[in-house]
Amino acid sequence: MKKQNLVVIGNGMAGARAVEEILARGGGEIFQISMFGDEPYGNYNRILLSNVLNGSQEESEIFLNPLDWYRDNNITLHAGVRAETILRKSKVVLADDGTGEPYDKLIIATGSSSFIPPIEGLYASDGSYKEGLFVFRSIDDCREIAAYAQDRGRAVVIGGGLLGLEAARGLQKFGLEVEVVQRVGHLMNQQLDPQAGAILKSTIEKMGIRVHVNANATRALGTERVEGLVFEDGRTLSCDLVVVAAGIRPNIEIAKRSGLAVERAIVVDNQLRSISDPNIYVVGECAQHRGAVYGLVAPLWEQARVLADHITGANPNAAYHGSKVATKLKVMGVEMAAMGVSEPQDERDEIVQFTEPRKGTYKKLIIRDGRLIGAILLGDISKAAYLTQAFDREAALPEDRLALLFDLGTPSKQVTVEEMPPDMQICNCNGVSKGALVASVKSGKKSPRAVMETTRAGMGCGSCRKLVTEVVEWACGGQVEEDPSIHYYVPGVPLTKPELIKACKEQNLKSVSQVFRALAGGKEDPASKPGLASLLATIWADEYQPESDARFINERIHANIQKDATFSVVPRMPGGVTNPEQLRRIADVAEKYKVPMVKLTGGQRIDLLGIRKEDLPNVWRDLDMPSGHAYGKTYRTCKSCVGTEFCRFGLGDSTSLAIRIEDLLKGLDSPHKMKMATAGCPRNCSEALVKDFGVVAVEGGKWEIYIGGAAGSHVRKGDLLCTVASENDVLKYLSRFVQYYRENGKYLERAYGFVERMGIEKIRAIVVNDEEGIGERLENDLARCSAAYRDPWKNLLNAPGPNRFNSLLTVIQ
Amino acid sequence: MREITIAPLSAIPAGEGRNFEIAGRKLAIFHTRAGAVFATGAECPHRKGPLADGLVGGSVVICPLHNWKFDLASGKPLLGDCPIETYPARLNEKQQIVVSLP
Incomplete structure (x- = not known):
């Protein structure tokens, strides 16, 4: 098949990234690609320009795609050539050097340019900028500023945003006296509120940079060369050099000339196509989606993926739904993170705030309905990873709001990811070090999942996954790729x-x-x-x-696979109660099949370990007990103390309640294993506070119900759901909670993770107060699943399927 | 190369694997839901997990012990750092699995 022509206008981060994503989806087979780029270079990381200016990185280090990359991927790059017009009828792009590129599909990724505020006297008599006046947007700008800054006295930066402050820091390295002028009342007004802006101002002034706020420059002094600025309030500032970093404006001229719908930027639909022309896609800072124009890199990556999915047909249903913007920045050495709104939007919104101006620390959260809708962290951003995730996923926040701002009760000072030595072991199950994670990122893996799959970090017990994610995010330098499959129930089916x-x-x-x-x-x-x-x-x-x-093999064969490919067998023993007759049978089986180890489990049962696959059917027949389900992502066991029958402290009959619980839940599939316990008094011998579901008898014939406890790879005390007056009520709320978890928990999400994610109030509202009116339905659905239970050992003995228990077969011939 | 007829396809349920002793070797034979058959070494190179007991999807098997993942056609590891041996396998006209050994 003849390839289609794909033309890309713009060779910045958005254009090049879109092309990379297209190539990753086999687009090289579909399209003959050509690109126009204003600048005579390959594609570089514009975010790092300030590092080039301040000398901490070489120009060569910030290139993402050098010129070789284009050649290797068979892309025609018109470098240093500006596309002028799109002839949409004849589908040709015309450039300023006379080139005409015909296209079948077109991508506009023209990005933006520096915004030049309306200041009198910026231009010299020949119409160009006065000598000593610069914008700060490209490698060439960087070079010119560096060349001019040598041996000058004072520089003024117009613009107190991220770029302006970075430029100021860079200029300081040349020995200049640097002043920053900000038109509005505080620094970084896009990200920070006035209070944070004021703290940042004093931090920055300590570094020797003067900051003027509410300073609206109206006129530049000097005839051919810039000599100073005059402000609205009459103040004057003399200087030798001015850098304008007062924001950006989308480059939309070519789109306007070509008749595409343009508002603040080029208006696109959910497939990133211009609403005026389905053959023209738009990506990056020049695109306006649902009224929003993004100037950060993360949304751009998301857009590039959707665009590539759609244009290549890899996923014709791909759609962009806007981005939630969260940024983590380091401005002049000051760390900050900002996400969502910076001020409360209405009276529902709750503010949680901490200030320590002298140290330059400021933390502010804006919470609505128990969920994070905005945050500012300045100076100390140790909670940024957690908060970003909570913001992004709209997860329920813990009741203890202090824990959102600080790591409380940690024994020693938290080592930051940056400070960890490379040989520090992050994943203790598979022995993966920080260095190995960083190497994986450097080799091109840009999402936590991709890194985990290649290094196997986090693939054991999973308790280090959060830390692995933090290391990956740090190593990616903020360019981590969002993995859409984290929202899916299972990675192989793209649905929540x-x-x-x-x-x-x-x-x-x-x-x-x-x-x-x-x-x-x-x-x-x-x-x-x-x-x-x-x-x-x-x-x-x-x-x-x-x-x-x-x-999984355990649930095919209803036994637990061991390291030597033998199996362990655990018969059902509800409430941990047994009798001499059962024990005798178990002992006989252990002898008859030479079971290498007989051990009591943590869930009060008896485990026969090291049984050969071939022996399983006979072991089951001889035991003549049902399966204990000690192997599945199912209800496992309900541990109990002796309750009231013998114990002199017992307040409630925990043993018979445990047996009723087991009878209700036995064998039930669930997102992960479910371990439960009942305790006959608050001494809690059966450890009911650290179970997925636990009940504790208290004086007065009552039971306290706890959910979301854990004491395995993760330790967590369960949350009190409610206190009830009867065993029947325990079973009622148990049914509702378990069924709700089964229906809403992600696969392999333990109940403790689920409870944290949903929030105990929400679960209480549904399970106890029945605010959604689904309580009875949940009970009935659980009862229906419970009634469908058949002992799997009996099932398998009746219909094992071909060669189910043969671990080695012989051939026909 | 010599070809050995192993078993009727029905000896292995769709989507699963079984181990066979073939000329002194232990091989895992897989029957995928798409109806294809594959032959590999029986043990995972990592900790000798029984690959025939693994989860199979498309032409991929996941070892049941520590989730190493292999492509059944090429033997290449998709998760893990060591490949498995593979042997050409096909169905004959009687719907029997035939494996070629060197």
Whole structure:
């Protein structure tokens, strides 16, 4: 097939990134690509220009795509050539050097230019800028400023935003006296509120840079050469050099000339296409989507991915829904993070704030309905990673608001990611060091998931994943790629859990293979299979169509695989109660099958370890007890103390309650394993406060219900859900909570993570107060799944499937 | 190369694997849901996990012990740092699995 012509106007970060994404989707086979770039270079990281100016990086270090890259990818680059017009009827782009490039698809990525405020006297008699006046936008600007700054006295930077402050810092390195003038009342008004701006001002002034706020420059002094500035209030400032860094304006002239719809920038639809022409895509700072124009790099990456998905047909349904903007910056050595709004929007919004002006520390959170809608961190940004995530995912915040601002109760000073030595082990399960994570990022892996998959960090118990994510974000220098699959229920089907449940119900999908066919284009992802099987069992109960290949080996064979490929067998022992007859049978089995180890489990049962696959059916027959489900992502066990029958302290019959709980939940699939406990008194011998679900008997015939506790790879005390007056009420709220978790928990999300994510108030509102009116429905759905329970050992003995228990077969011939 | 007829396709449920002893070697044979068959060494190079007990999807298997992941056709590791051996496998006209050994 003949390739289509793809022309890209603009060779900055957006244009080049869009092309990279297109190539990554096989776009090199679909398109013959040519690009126009104003500047005579490859593509470089504009964000790092201030480092070039202040001398901390070489020009060569900030290039993203050198000229070789274009040649290697068969891209025609018109470097230093400006595209002038788009002839949309004949589909040709005309450039200032006479070049005409015909296109089938066009991408506009013209970015923006420096905004020049209306100041009198900026221009010399020949119409060019006066000598000594510069903008700060490109490598060439950097070079010119550096050349001019030698041996000058005083420089003024117009603009107290990020770029202006960076420019000021850079100029200081040349030995100049530097002053910053900001038109409005505080610095970095895009990101900071007045209070934070004032703190930043004093921090910066300590570094020897003077800051003037409410300083509106109206006139530049000097005839051919700039000699000073005059302000609205009559003040004058003499200087030898002026750098204008007063914001940016999208480059939209070519779009206007070509008749595309333009407001503040070029108006695009959800596929990043101009609303005036479906063959023209727009990406980056020159695009206006749902009224928003983004000037930061993260939204641009998101746009580039959607554009590439759509233009290559890799995902014809790809859509951009706008970006939530969160930034982490280092301005003149001062660390800051800002996200969302900087002021409360109405009376619902709650402000949590901390100020320590002398140290230059300021923290402010804006919270609505228990969720973060904005934050400013200045000076100390140790909580930035956590808050950014909470902001991005709209996660419920912990009740203890102080914990949002500080790491409380940590034994020693938190070592920042930056300070960690490269050989420090981050993942203790798979032995992955910080250095190995950084190397993986350097080799091109730009998302936490990609790094985890290549290094195996975080793939063991998972407790280090947050830290791994922080290291990756740090190593990416803010250019971390958002991985959309973190929002999916399983990575192999691009739907969130509610969407997936809806689709399965609407399309009547009852088996895992049907789901892959209907919702994943027939592409099977092995790692996604068990999560889907669990969900379908939750949705369909007895109508679920099981497929053994969709299950992890433990749940195919209903035993727990061991390191030597033998299995462990745990019979059901509700409430941890057994009797001599059972013990005798277990002992007989252990002898008969030469079981290498008999051990008590943490969940009050007996484990027979080291059983050969071939022996499993006979072991089960001889035991004549049902499976204890000690192997699945299911309800596991309900540990209990002896309760009231013998214990002299017992207030409630924890043992019989544990047996009732086990009877209700046995074998139930859930997002992760569920471990429970019942305690007969507040002494809590069965450790009910650190279980996914725990109940504690208290005086007066009452039970306290705790959810979201943990004491494994993660330790957390459960939250008190409610106190009830009967065992029946315990079972009622247990049913509702478990079913709600089964329906809304992400796969492999433990109940403690789920409770933290949703927030205990929300869960209480649904489970106890029944504010959504679904309480009874949840109980019924759980009861239906409970009724569908069959002992899996009996099932397997009746219908094992071909060669289920053979660990080695012989051939026909 | 010599070809050995291993078993009828029905000996392995779709989407799963089984181990076979073939001429003194232990091989894992897989039958994917798409109807393809693959033959590989039986053990994961990492800690000798039984690959035949792994999850299979498309032409990928995940070792049940520590989630190393391999492409069944090429043997290349997709997660992990060491490949597995692969052997050409096909179905004959009687729907039997045939494996070629060197």
